[in-house]
Amino acid sequence: MLKIAIAGLGNVGGSVVRLLQQQRDLLRNRTGKRLAIVGVTALDKGKKRSCDLTDINWVQNPLDLAATDADVVVELIGGASGVAYDLVKAALEAGKHVVTANKALIAEHGVKFAALAEDRGVSLMFEAAVAGGIPVIKTLRESLAGNHVQSVQGILNGTCNYILSSMWDRGLDLEAALKEAQDKGYAEANPSADIDGVDTANKLAILSALAFGTVPNTSNMTLEGIRRIVPTDLAFADDLKCRVKLLGSAHGDASGIVQRVGPCLVPLSSPLSQVSGAMNAVMMRGDFVGDVLLYGQGAGGPATASAVVADLVDVARGNKTPPFGQSAEKMQKPSVKASDSSRYYIRLQVADQPGVVAAIAGVLRDESISIEAIIQRGNEVAGSVPLVIMTHRSPAVAIRRVMTKLLQLKEIAEPPCLMPIEE
Amino acid sequence: MLKIAIAGLGNVGGSVVRLLQQQRDLLRNRTGKRLAIVGVTALDKGKKRSCDLTDINWVQNPLDLAATDADVVVELIGGASGVAYDLVKAALEAGKHVVTANKALIAEHGVKFAALAEDRGVSLMFEAAVAGGIPVIKTLRESLAGNHVQSVQGILNGTCNYILSSMWDRGLDLEAALKEAQDKGYAEANPSADIDGVDTANKLAILSALAFGTVPNTSNMTLEGIRRIVPTDLAFADDLKCRVKLLGSAHGDASGIVQRVGPCLVPLSSPLSQVSGAMNAVMMRGDFVGDVLLYGQGAGGPATASAVVADLVDVARGNKTPPFGQSAEKMQKPSVKASDSSRYYIRLQVADQPGVVAAIAGVLRDESISIEAIIQRGNEVAGSVPLVIMTHRSPAVAIRRVMTKLLQLKEIAEPPCLMPIEE
Numbered sequence: 001m002l003k004i005a006i007a008g009l010g011n012v013g014g015s016v017v018r019l020l021q022q023q024r025d026l027l028r029n030r031t032g033k034r035l036a037i038v039g040v041t042a043l044d045k046g047k048k049r050s051c052d053l054t055d056i057n058w059v060q061n062p063l064d065l066a067a068t069d070a071d072v073v074v075e076l077i078g079g080a081s082g083v084a085y086d087l088v089k090a091a092l093e094a095g096k097h098v099v100t101a102n103k104a105l106i107a108e109h110g111v112k113f114a115a116l117a118e119d120r121g122v123s124l125m126f127e128a129a130v131a132g133g134i135p136v137i138k139t140l141r142e143s144l145a146g147n148h149v150q151s152v153q154g155i156l157n158g159t160c161n162y163i164l165s166s167m168w169d170r171g172l173d174l175e176a177a178l179k180e181a182q183d184k185g186y187a188e189a190n191p192s193a194d195i196d197g198v199d200t201a202n203k204l205a206i207l208s209a210l211a212f213g214t215v216p217n218t219s220n221m222t223l224e225g226i227r228r229i230v231p232t233d234l235a236f237a238d239d240l241k242c243r244v245k246l247l248g249s250a251h252g253d254a255s256g257i258v259q260r261v262g263p264c265l266v267p268l269s270s271p272l273s274q275v276s277g278a279m280n281a282v283m284m285r286g287d288f289v290g291d292v293l294l295y296g297q298g299a300g301g302p303a304t305a306s307a308v309v310a311d312l313v314d315v316a317r318g319n320k321t322p323p324f325g326q327s328a329e330k331m332q333k334p335s336v337k338a339s340d341s342s343r344y345y346i347r348l349q350v351a352d353q354p355g356v357v358a359a360i361a362g363v364l365r366d367e368s369i370s371i372e373a374i375i376q377r378g379n380e381v382a383g384s385v386p387l388v389i390m391t392h393r394s395p396a397v398a399i400r401r402v403m404t405k406l407l408q409l410k411e412i413a414e415p416p417c418l419m420p421i422e423e
Numbered sequence: 424m425l426k427i428a429i430a431g432l433g434n435v436g437g438s439v440v441r442l443l444q445q446q447r448d449l450l451r452n453r454t455g456k457r458l459a460i461v462g463v464t465a466l467d468k469g470k471k472r473s474c475d476l477t478d479i480n481w482v483q484n485p486l487d488l489a490a491t492d493a494d495v496v497v498e499l500i501g502g503a504s505g506v507a508y509d510l511v512k513a514a515l516e517a518g519k520h521v522v523t524a525n526k527a528l529i530a531e532h533g534v535k536f537a538a539l540a541e542d543r544g545v546s547l548m549f550e551a552a553v554a555g556g557i558p559v560i561k562t563l564r565e566s567l568a569g570n571h572v573q574s575v576q577g578i579l580n581g582t583c584n585y586i587l588s589s590m591w592d593r594g595l596d597l598e599a600a601l602k603e604a605q606d607k608g609y610a611e612a613n614p615s616a617d618i619d620g621v622d623t624a625n626k627l628a629i630l631s632a633l634a635f636g637t638v639p640n641t642s643n644m645t646l647e648g649i650r651r652i653v654p655t656d657l658a659f660a661d662d663l664k665c666r667v668k669l670l671g672s673a674h675g676d677a678s679g680i681v682q683r684v685g686p687c688l689v690p691l692s693s694p695l696s697q698v699s700g701a702m703n704a705v706m707m708r709g710d711f712v713g714d715v716l717l718y719g720q721g722a723g724g725p726a727t728a729s730a731v732v733a734d735l736v737d738v739a740r741g742n743k744t745p746p747f748g749q750s751a752e753k754m755q756k757p758s759v760k761a762s763d764s765s766r767y768y769i770r771l772q773v774a775d776q777p778g779v780v781a782a783i784a785g786v787l788r789d790e791s792i793s794i795e796a797i798i799q800r801g802n803e804v805a806g807s808v809p810l811v812i813m814t815h816r817s818p819a820v821a822i823r824r825v826m827t828k829l830l831q832l833k834e835i836a837e838p839p840c841l842m843p844i845e846e
Contacts, residue, residue, distance in 0.1 A: 019569055019711055029636070029749050030568050127566070132713035135566035136556075143550070143558035145453050146442055146732030195770070271718060274697055288442055289556035289719065289729035295694060296715040306712035309569030319742035327454050 001034045002316040005065040005382065007087055009049055011040035012064040012101055012128070015301035016074065016308050017051035027309070029053070031316035039068050050301075062311065066090035072097035072315050074121075074308060080104040081194065083178030092116045092124065101128035101304055107202040107216045110209065111331050114323035124323040125311035129281045130203045131156060133303030133308065134296040140210040140284065141325040147286025148212035151251035153422070154282035155275050156203040158298045159187045159194040160226050160246040164263075165264045168234040168243065169276075196225035197261045204248030204261055208229040209324050211284070212257050214334035222396075224262035228417050233347055236388045237265050240345070241306050242421065243273040249422070257339030265421040271295075272422075316409065340396040342420035343372065348406065349384040349413040356411045362380055367371070367398045384413040390421070424457045425739040428488040430510055431499030432465035432472055435524055435551070438724035439731050440474035447652065450732070454739035462491050471584035473724075489513035495520035495546075495738050497731060502577045503527040515539045515547065522734040524551035524727055530625040530639045533632065534754050537746035547746040548734035551624045554579060554703045556726030557719040558733065563633040563707065564748040566606040571710025572634035576845070577705035578698050579626040582610045582617040583649050587686075588699040591657045591666065597650065609701055616705075619648035620669065620684045627671030627684055632747050634673065634707070635680050637757035647685035651840050657771055658689050659798065659811045663768070665844065666696040672845070679760035688768050688844040693846075694718075763819040763844035766795065771829065772807040772836040780810070786828045787814070790821045798826045807836035813844070 004020070006013055020027070020035055032074040041059045059065055062083050065073050073091035075098060084102055091098050092113060098108065106113075106126050117124035125336040127137045131154065140149065155161050159181055166177040178195065181187035190280050193199045193293045201223050205216035226246050237244045242265035250259045271293050275281040280298025285291050297303035314320075324331060357374070364371060375388040391399070399418065406412055427443070429436055443450070443458055450458050464482045482488055485506050488496050496514035498521060507528055514521050515536060523529065529536075529549045540547035550560045554577065563572065578584050582604055589600040601618065604610035616622045618751040624646050628639035649669050660667050665688035673682045689696040694716050698704040703721025708714050720726035737743075747754060773779045780797070787794060796813040814822070822841065829839055 015711070023569055023571070026571060027569065029753060032750070133709075134715060135562050138561065138566055139558050142737065143561055143733045144729070145736040146446055147730050148446070148449060251500065271694070271697060274694060286556075286729060288438070288725040289730075290726050292557060292717070292719040292721075294715070294717055297713045300713075302711040303713055306567070306569050306709060309711075310566045312566040314565065317742075317744055319744065321740055321742065327455070330452060 001033070001036055002072065002312065003036055003041040003070045004037040004067055004072050004074060005070035005314065006074045006076065006080070007041050007062045007065055009040060009051070010076065011301040012304045012308065013042065013076040014049050014051040014127055015305035016076070017053070019305045019309050021052065026315065031313055033316045035312060035316060038070050039065055041065060062087050063090055063366065066094045066096065070096060072099060072312065073103055075100040075336045078102055078104070080108040085109065088113060092120055092122060095120045095122055097123040099125045099308055100313070101126070101308060103129040103199070103202040103206060107218060109326050110206065111215050112231050115328035117323060118328055123315055123320050125314065126206070126323070127311050128207050128304045128307035131282055132296070132298040132300060133306045134280060134282065134294045134298065135307070136207065136282045137210065139292065139294060140207065141321055142291060144284060144286045144292070145325065147288050148253065150253070150285045152207045152211045152251035152282065152286060153247050153272070154207070155245055155272060155280050155284060156200045156248045156282070156298065157194055157246060158278035159191065161275065162186050162245065163195070164226065164229070164244055165276040167229070167231055171231055173231060174229060195227060197223050200246060200248045201261045204250060204259055207248070207282070208250040208257060208259055208334070209331065212252055212334070213324070213326055213330065213332055214257060214329045217334050220334060220336045221259040221261055226263050229263055232386050233417055236347065237345070238373065240390065241268045242266055243268065244419065245272060245275070247272070247422065252337050256335040258337045259342040260420070262420050265419050267422065270422065306330060332396040341393050342396065344391045344395050344399055345419045345421055346389045346391070348387045349419040350387045351383065351411045351413065352380045352385045353411070359409055359411055360387070360395050360406065363402055363409070367402050369394045369398055369402060424459050425735065426459055426461040426493045426499060427495050428462040428491055428493035428733065429460060429497045429499065430464050430485045430488055431501070432463060432474070433499065434724040435463065435727045435731065436499040437472050437474040438728035439499070440476070442477065442728045442732050450736065452638065454736055456739045458735060461493050462488055464488060483511050486513055489517045489519065493519060495522060495735065498523040498525060501525055501527070503531040508532065511536060515543055515545060518543045518545055520546040520738050522548045522731055522738070524549070524731060526552040526622070526625040526629060530628040530641060533746065534638050534751050538751035540746060541751055546738055546743050547738065549629070549746070550734050551727045551730035553629050554705055555719070555721040555723060556729045557703060557705065557717045557721065558730070559630065559705045559717050560633065562715065562717060563630065564744055565602065567707060567709045567712060567715070568748065570711050571676065573676070573708045573710060575630045575634045575705065575707045576670050576672035576695070577630070578668055578695060578703050579671045579705070579721065580623045581616055581671060581701035581703055582614065584698065585609050585701045586618070587649065587652070587667055587669065590652070591635060594654055596653060596654060603759055618650060620646050620791060622667060623671045624684045627673060627682055630671070630705070631680060631682055631757070632754065635675055635757070636747070636749055636754055637680060638754045640757050643759045644682040644684055647687040649686050652686055655809050656840055659770065660768070660796065663813060664690060664691045665689055666691065667842065670845065675760050679758040681760045681763040683843070686842050688842050690845065693845065764816050765819065766816050767814045767822055768842045768844055769812045769814070770840040771810045771812060773810045774806065774834045774836065775803045775808045776834070781827065782832055782834055783810070786825055786832070790825050792817045792821055792825060
């Protein structure tokens with residue numbers, strides 16, 4: 001028997017309870033053990049839930065779960081600090097396995113907790129923390145273990161992908177698409193963590209850690225959300241045979257890594273461009289395996305519960321892998337590679353008057369950035385027209401200097417929209 | 424230290440040796456152990472190879488590998504019988520772990536060998552047997568362990584996908600596309616195992632076994648290759664917003680399964696339709712996780728070696744899962760579900776004369792099959808014109824009766840081309 005304690009009974013927690021109950025025989029067959037829930041806890045005992053808690057022991061204080069006879073504690077509370085932090089710490093210290101869906105906690109404290117888990121000889125597993133039901137953690141940690149991973153990039157936030165898809169498919173502006181996503185339950189009332197890219201940043205930090213053996217770090221990323229994207233950008237992107245996607249993207253090697261979160265132009269020839277609605281996808285490149293793409297539901301109770309239970313099955317089968325695929329003490333502090341470069345899309349809102357293009361082209365020339373395409377189209381609205389420039393491959397540092405200089409031109413009506421074009 | 428013996432040094436075997444040599448430090452970091460090659464064997468010791476065999480112990484008789492002090496034997500010889508069979512049996516009996524890329528062997532003898540492995544307390548692993556570097560075995564066996572899998576379908580043969588892609592992209596006929604695939608090394612001199620669907624059938628049998636807990640079985644499949652596909656079919660498919668793909672496809676539950684290998688019309692809205700060239704992809708549906716798609720290189724030395732080494736890493740880490748995800752003795756004999764149904768594409772070559780459509784429509788009416796669309800187009804060539812019928816959802820048994828009856832009509836110039844339309 002594997003004794004399981006569960007903290008947090010929201011969308012995911014409720015689905016985990018239902019899954020463990022519904023698939024009892026299946027799981028016994030596949031693990032040779034009974035997976036038994038020996039305790040649960042949540043904020044409000046009286047709340048109506050989708051799962052049946054009859055005969056399940058309710059524990060009032062989450063921290064008490066660490067003191068039960070559970071073999072494994074499932075943490076589904078969320079947040080990088082507070083109760084979630086205290087519970088994971090207490091459970092590991094008590095020699096219990098921990099399974100969590102908490103991306104913020106793993107991104108911030110993952111290596112410390114991994115070291116603690118290794119010290120106590122228990123597992124710390126977090127398949128559900130990134131891309132819901134898609135087995136991206138296991139793939140990086142186990143299936144690609146023979147590869148030097150060269151890059152990992154993904155559509156890791158279903159809310160943003162849903163919004164960008166609605167904007168393109170139906171011509172909505174961001175506000176209307178966000179409102180609709182909120183009405184459908186895809187976006188929170190406070191959407192900042194999603195649309196400002198923070199959620200994607202936490203997930204990318206975890207994937208980078210697994211891919212490159214580096215300590216998860218969100219502070220050394222370029223981070224931008226989707227607030228600046230307008231329908232015009234999606235139309236220009238289409239002209240360039242691309243879709244706009246919010247990507248988390250990391251590449252590098254032992255000498256340094258580059259991590260970026262932000263909207264990108266993804267060519268239609270890339271499978272990532274085809275990922276629409278609330279779906280997630282992750283593309284990994286290894287030196288032997290080449291490109292591997294995983295695609296599926298990145299959120300939602302049942303899909304995420306599937307990932308939580310996959311971790312529980314590993315524990316039940318007695319399988320154990322270091323949380324980040326190698327000993328925590330060997331994880332490197334990531335050094336940031338300075339040599340990032342890309343082709344870029346720049347949309348400027350400019351006054352429709354003589355000399356504008358010359359002034360802008362001059363700024364690019366001064367930074368030795370060459371132009372691959374330039375498109376001006378459409379009528380003046382509110383005193384400006386959109387002007388789009390696509391550059392040849394250029395250093396990121398030079399582009400940042402260009403952005404600063406462009407902002408100082410009096411012909412530029414608002415901050416430019418800048419997006420790298422993924423290869 | 425994990426002591427590894429390797430039998431077979433072709434494309435895959437050579438790449439495994441290279442990978443283990445090149446990534447020695449990486450693998451030691453990730454497993455905490457040295458992965459050491461203690462013996463190799465192949466047909467011809469003198470052959471020039473891409474890997475360096477200096478300082479590696481050559482064993483003349485493959486079966487002797489089972490008697491060395493190796494912890495694990497890697498079987499990369501191939502074939503369901505002969506040396507490969509004897510070596511795997513001997514190695515397991517000697518209490519050694521076995522890693523193999525041999526789909527025919529696993530499809531035919533997998534459960535028997537799994538029982539032997541479980542009895543001896545060792546692993547039998549075969550990630551490389553299906554879809555090269557894509558971790559489809561691990562995903563089904565571990566990541567989807569909490570799901571009742573409802574269906575699995577895939578583009579599992581890169582040769583056929585390359586040929587069908589070339590036929591569509593460049594209007595080649597099958598013969599020209601096959602010739603080109605052979606020149607590029609994607610197809611064997613004798614292409615039958617690929618283009619007649621046998622390779623796909625073996626892989627599908629293995630995926631079905633993992634998905635449904637049934638003994639792998641290729642004899643209860645509908646099996647057809649791509650020989651009957653002509654460029655006209657690809658053009659009609661495009662009219663219907665589909666691509667033609669050779670799919671291995673299985674669905675079902677404990678009460679019975681349906682397994683099909685054959686060319687299908689895949690709607691452009693399905694990610695599988697976008698898989699082009701020699702790439703592979705597998706789509707799995709679980710009752711909790713929903714759809715999960717895995718995509719990548721399904722063949723080639725380095726990608727397949729990545730999968731072999733992933734299995735070796737699991738062995739080195741001390742992780743062990745029953746080969747088919749549950750005890751071999753619990754695997755069920757698959758019963759065939761009779762209730763398969765689909766929409767169908769039927770292309771007939773008919774004489775261009777009065778009464779033809781009436782005769783054909785009468786056959787369909789007599790089997791209560793209703794027509795969703797009918798297209799006749801193009802000029803008579805060699806005494807016939809193509810006539811394409813798309814049916815509404817119809818029982819497979821009724822369609823098979825229709826095919827028999829159509830063949831008896833004197834207006835039909837050659838056997839019809841029949842393809843299900845995937846949803």
